[in-house]
Amino acid sequence: MADITVDASVSTLLYKQAVRLGPVWVSTSTAYVIYRDDSADLVYQKTADGGASWASPVSVHTGSLAALSIWYDRWTPGHAGTVIHMAYGDTVTDLVHYRSLDTSDDSLGTEITVFTGVSLLDGDWTNRVVDVVRAVGGNLYIGFWADSNGGELGFYRSTDDGAAWTSRAQLADGNATDGILLMPGNETDEDDIWCIYWDRSADEISLKVYDNSGDSWAETSIATSMADDVDYYDMSAAPRHSDGHVILAAWSEHNSATADLRVWDIDGSGSITAKTNVLTDTNLGGQVAVFIDQQTDAIYVAYVTTWGASASIKYKKSTDG
Incomplete structure (x- = not known):
């Protein structure tokens, strides 16, 4: 297949704004991409013909999007759900949000405020990051930094498919923004999760394991001498x-x-x-x-x-x- 233009009106700084965008393939013919457009709004687009053509963008959030990540139920081992989970931050409202997109009928869930801040930033990866994941056991988790070094950060859990979120043990090593990839764990407790953690100041990547029942983190080094880049993930x-x-x-x-x-x-x-x-x-x-x-x-x-x-x-x- 030749290259296909999904949309020509995307943010020129997309590579600094999203950990995961998709595509989310729900069948051999149907897929979704979620991204920030050139008006700083959050939208999604859908293909029903294997990517040969894409429908017009559908609005998810209107504002000033600065950070985004997604997770699809079926990316988690053993899950047969149909929901794309979206976590994102807005620099005008200084809020971190969660919203769901059910691919079974393309219905958008209610936008939920996970965290209320005062100084959510745009810019490069040292300013902010957010990620979301579904555990094997079903819990949802969101981790984020909302600013570069001001202490607006958090790790939140939902046990009811994203309707409500509660703060849990801190994921971050400190106020300075690091890189994260939240992943389903392969632990005895299926609601434990893993985080691939890139410590920018130490040039080290580690594995952090979240113990859901104990609400605690344990860390093991993966590699040292790993020099991150502020513009590219x-x-x-x-x-x-x-x-x-x-x-x-x-x-x-x-x-x-x-x-x-x-x-x-x-x-x-x-x-x-x-x-x-x-x-x-x-x-x-x-x-x-x-x-x-x-x-x-x-x-x-x-x-x-x-x-x-x-x-x-x-x-x-x-x-x-």
Whole structure:
């Protein structure tokens, strides 16, 4: 298939604003993308013909969107739900919101305020970030920083499909914004979750495990000497449904001659296994996305090479884990 334009009126800074946008494939023909448009509003678009054409944008939130992430029920191992969960922040109202989109009938749920702040920022990844996930057991979780170093941050849980949210044990190491990827856990308590945590000040990526019943976090290092970039989110992860493991890919540096695109197989704090690099000592590289074919366990890692007026998007595939 040739490249298809989904919409020409998206934010020019989309790469600084969303941890996950989709596409969310609910069948071989139907998918959704969720994004900030060039008016700073949150919208979604849908295809019903495998991506050959896309319907007009549908409004989700009108305001001044600064941070966004999504999670689809069926990205969580064992879940057969039909809901896309959206978490996002607005710089005008200084609110962090949650809203659902049910793909069974395209109905939008009520917009829920998760957190009320005073100084939610736009800008690069050191200013704000938000992520959302559905645990294997069904709980929903949202983690976020709303400003660069002002203490507006939080970790919240919903036990009723997003209708109400309560503050839980703090995920953050401190007020300074770090990178996070919330993931379903593979623990005895199915409402425990994992967080891939990129400590920007320490240049370290770690696994944080949230104990739902004890409301506490435990941390294990994954890799050191991992230099983040403030403009690009240079890590991605996805759960593998066959065994509950998470596959993580991350660049050791951004756009550097000594940069490696590294991969790990994670099954909790006691099982973090470095796999073969996707790329080693690769200049002009950055950004990454991990996809898993849940039917065959094949792993796809996509990345960008060659920066400037034009860029190349490539991928590599592994069929042996």
